[in-house]
Amino acid sequence: MPELSRRDFLKLTTNTLLTASGLLGLGALFRFFGYQTEPPPQTAFDLGEASSYPIDSRTLLPNVPALLLHTDQGFSALSLVCTHLGCTVESKGKGFACPCHGSKYDIQGNVLTGPAKKQLNALRVEITPDGNLILHTD
Amino acid sequence: MYRRLLFIGSAVLLTVILLAWQQGLRTPKPITLTPTLTGKTEYCITCHADLPEISKSHPLKTFGCVSCHGGERLALNADLAHSSMRGGANPSDLSAVEMSCGGSNCHSGSEADNRDHIQRVMTSVQSTYAGAIANIRFTFGAQTDLAAHLGINAITDEHTQTGITELDAFDAATETNPMVQKFGENCLTCHINAIPRDGDTYTRQTGCAACHSTEKHTLTTAIPYNQCNACHNRGNYDLRAMTFIERTDQPTKRIQDYYQPIAQFTQCEYTLDCVDCHTRSEVMGDGDIHANQKDIQYVQCQTCHGTMTNLPQIKTITDPNDIALKMAFLNPVLDLKLGDAILVTEKGEPLWNTRVLPDGTYELIGKATSQRFNFRPVMGTACEQKPDEQGSQYCHACHAVER
Numbered sequence: 001m002p003e004l005s006r007r008d009f010l011k012l013t014t015n016t017l018l019t020a021s022g023l024l025g026l027g028a029l030f031r032f033f034g035y036q037t038e039p040p041p042q043t044a045f046d047l048g049e050a051s052s053y054p055i056d057s058r059t060l061l062p063n064v065p066a067l068l069l070h071t072d073q074g075f076s077a078l079s080l081v082c083t084h085l086g087c088t089v090e091s092k093g094k095g096f097a098c099p100c101h102g103s104k105y106d107i108q109g110n111v112l113t114g115p116a117k118k119q120l121n122a123l124r125v126e127i128t129p130d131g132n133l134i135l136h137t138d
Numbered sequence: 139m140y141r142r143l144l145f146i147g148s149a150v151l152l153t154v155i156l157l158a159w160q161q162g163l164r165t166p167k168p169i170t171l172t173p174t175l176t177g178k179t180e181y182c183i184t185c186h187a188d189l190p191e192i193s194k195s196h197p198l199k200t201f202g203c204v205s206c207h208g209g210e211r212l213a214l215n216a217d218l219a220h221s222s223m224r225g226g227a228n229p230s231d232l233s234a235v236e237m238s239c240g241g242s243n244c245h246s247g248s249e250a251d252n253r254d255h256i257q258r259v260m261t262s263v264q265s266t267y268a269g270a271i272a273n274i275r276f277t278f279g280a281q282t283d284l285a286a287h288l289g290i291n292a293i294t295d296e297h298t299q300t301g302i303t304e305l306d307a308f309d310a311a312t313e314t315n316p317m318v319q320k321f322g323e324n325c326l327t328c329h330i331n332a333i334p335r336d337g338d339t340y341t342r343q344t345g346c347a348a349c350h351s352t353e354k355h356t357l358t359t360a361i362p363y364n365q366c367n368a369c370h371n372r373g374n375y376d377l378r379a380m381t382f383i384e385r386t387d388q389p390t391k392r393i394q395d396y397y398q399p400i401a402q403f404t405q406c407e408y409t410l411d412c413v414d415c416h417t418r419s420e421v422m423g424d425g426d427i428h429a430n431q432k433d434i435q436y437v438q439c440q441t442c443h444g445t446m447t448n449l450p451q452i453k454t455i456t457d458p459n460d461i462a463l464k465m466a467f468l469n470p471v472l473d474l475k476l477g478d479a480i481l482v483t484e485k486g487e488p489l490w491n492t493r494v495l496p497d498g499t500y501e502l503i504g505k506a507t508s509q510r511f512n513f514r515p516v517m518g519t520a521c522e523q524k525p526d527e528q529g530s531q532y533c534h535a536c537h538a539v540e541r
Contacts, residue, residue, distance in 0.1 A: 017148035024155040038179040041172055085243060086174035087200045100195045102467040104458075113458045115243070115251065 047133035050075070060091070066123055066135060067091075077123040077135055078109050084116040096120065165214050173202030180204050180211040182219070193357040195468065206238050230346035232265060232291075232331050239346060252461055254425055259330070259346070261295055262423025262434070267329040269430025271308050274325075278315045286429040290329050295427045302427040320380040327382065328369045335384070342368035349421070359469045362506040363411045364395070370412075371396055393539065402531075402538035404439070406513070411506045415442070417487040418465075439533040441483050442492070442500065444515045446523060451486075452494050454479045462488035471508045 004012070045064055053059055053075070059068040065080040065088045080089050080096065087100035095112065096105040104112040109120030124136040168181040182203040191198055196206070204211045206229045213219035225231035229238030240246035240256055247253025263269055266289030275281045275288070289305035296303070310322020327335050330348045334341060342348050342365075350357045352365050373384040389395040393408045406415075413421070420435045428434045444450040455462055455478050466474035471491060474480070479494040492502045499514045516523070523532055 014148055017152050021148055021151040021155055024152070024159060028155065028158070038170060038172075041177060081174060085200060087197060088174075100197060100200065102464055113463075115253070 043136060043138040045135040045137070047135055050127055050131050050133045053133070061135070064123075064135060064137060066137070068125070068133075068135065075125040075127070075133065077125050079121040079123050079137065081121070082116055083111075083118040083120065084114070089120070168212075168214060171198070171202055173198070173205065174200045175205055176202060178202075178204070178211060181214055182207075182209065182211065184214060185216070185219075189355045190353075192355055196357065208234075208238070225345070228343050228345060228347050230350075231344045232260065235259075235345050249425055252464070255346075255422065258419070258423040258425045260291075260423075261293055261425060261427045262421075263428055263431050264330050264421070264423070266290055266293060266305055266427065267308075267326065268305055268427065269432075270325070272429065274321045275313075275318055278317045280313060280315050280318050284429070286427065289427075290326065290331055293427065295425070298426055299424075300426045300428055300433070302429065305427060317380050324381045325375060334368070335382075359413075359465070360471070360506045361411065361413045363392075366412045367395065402534040404534060404537040405539055406511070408539070410502070410511070411504060413505050414491060414502060415489075417483060417489070419485070419487060436485065437483055438528070438530040440516070440528050440530075442481055442489065442502070442513065444517055445525070445528055446516055446519075446521055447525065449515050449517055450500075451482045451484065452479050453482050453486075453488070460488070462490035465490045469505055471503045471505055 045061070047053075047061070047068065053068060053070045055070055055072055057068075057070045059070075061068055061077075067078045067080060069076045069078070081087075082089050082098040082100065082103055084098065084101055084103050087098050089096040089098045089103070089105065092104075095107050096109070097103070098116065101115050103114055103116035105116070105120055106112055109122070111117065111119055126134040126136065128134060166184050169184045169187065170179050170181060171183050172179045180202050183198075186203065202211075203209065208222050208224035208229065210219050210222055213221075223229075224238050225234035229235070235256055236246060242248070242253065245253060245255040246257065249257075259265055266286070268286035268289045271288050271290075272281065272284055272286045276284050281287060286302055286305060288308040290308060292305060292307040294304040308322065310319050313319050313322065326332055330344055333344065343351050347357070348368075349361055349365060350359065352358055352360075352362065371385075373382055375381075376383050387394070393403065396403060396408055415437050416435070417437060420437060424434065440450070442450055455474070455476055458476060462480060463474055463476075465488070466472060469491075472493070474490060474493075481489040481492040481494070481500060483489065489502075491505050492500055495501055495512070499512055502511045502513065503509070504511070521536075
């Protein structure tokens with residue numbers, strides 16, 4: 001094995017350090033530009049085939065949270081987010097009650113007792129051409 | 139020379155990049171939470187997932203952390219994340235409470251909606267200490283009457299019902315009487331703005347948490363008597379030396395735990411918790427500035443037991459928005475419903491943890507213990523109390539227990 005001169009050793013080491021720095025720097029650059037910000041909250045929920053929800057059914061959608069209603073008038077949905085401070089209301093008796101501060105709503109989402117002052121929000125339900133239900137919360 | 143500089147430069151560059159990389163690896167992977175109330179992502183639970191839910195009314199999923207605590211919601215470095223927190227670890231400290239707990243939907247709304255908690259606390263004697271300050275200043279000639287002029291902090295009340303529209307801030311440094319100065323230095327550790335004295339026994343927090351936080355990171359309206367003891371039974375003032383003497387005894391029985399050596403107690407006074415009888419306006423204030431404690435504290439034995447000639451006041455709950463139902467909702471020790479009859483105080487405040495039983499007696503359910511106590515009115519008993527002596531001190535003459 002040929003002996004390395006001091007000059008060649010320094011040159012090799014410098015090149016190695018520069019190459020490593022460059023590669024690491026490039027990695028950092030890719031990481032910087034590839035940074036994903038937090039995605040915005042989901043506002044459209046695919047509920048699958050409309051035929052899965054028979055007429056007169058009331059389906060709780062806990063991950064939205066919402067209640068999907070299917071009547072002979074068609075599909076509708078009610079947000080289960082309390083209009084006072086945003087807790088998820090629970091089905092109680094013939095209506096809904098907020099477990100946080102005690103607001104009560106009737107089955108249509110109208111306020112029965114506060115502190116909430118506004119009724120539960122009605123949500124838009126869309127039926128796609130291929131028969132799927134999409135629930136919009138925005 | 140050029141090559142040497144290039145060598146050193148490349149070595150420094152590599153070191154810097156490696157250190158930055160290592161720092162990046164050490165940063166925890168964020169755990170995200172997007173509370174419904176704000177819709178803004180927070181990383182706080184990356185480090186604080188072990189904390190208990192603060193209360194049923196403040197669920198983490200809805201409120202997150204930043205709504206109440208402030209702080210940098212996307213920081214993963216502890217110092218940076220905590221740098222803009224309100225009130226340190228206690229956002230309910232009165233210096234920060236309006237920012238943390240206020241807002242018309244929360245605790246600084248209208249009186250009509252029963253959401254004026256902050257105004258009530260700020261003007262209460264628990265915060266102003268106005269009576270004690272006036273008494274001491276009057277005693278030592280610093281003021282000519284017993285009226286409340288000063289409080290711990292300056293406070294105003296635009297809608298006063300008591301005639302006191304404002305208090306200026308008490309400042310011991312501007313007092314000339316040495317006893318008043320000493321009072322300022324030694325005797326102001328009870329009001330709920332004050333940092334408690336050292337010692338584990340009487341540890342408490344400030345602001346709302348002074349009463350409502352009985353365990354770490356919790357808020358409750360089921361407040362046991364020993365939470366009140368943190369201020370109210372930890373010793374006595376020595377007015378000659380103008381200092382506070384902490385109690386040194388180690389009580390083993392509950393009746394001994396209530397200090398005040400000269401006080402007398404009936405059985406219910408030391409069996410129940412303070413909040414079982416004393417109302418929210420007595421304890422938290424009624425929104426007006428009062429000159430002293432006796433102007434706001436009014437519940438006596440007769441409030442629940444009546445007198446020889448009058449039964450205690452009762453009311454049937456007919457309004458679904460009745461404050462009694464709301465309070466029972468927050469602390470469901472009983473299933474209070476429309477149509478139930480409960481006792482009310484002389485000022486009409488509901489004693490929502492009571493109910494009138496069909497046989498004419500009454501039941502009280504302990505707010506902190508859920509214990510049930512049956513009791514009866516004075517009327518119809520052999521009580522011989524004079525009609526003009528209806529204060530609790532007269533009841534104590536016969537009914538106080540041996541201590």
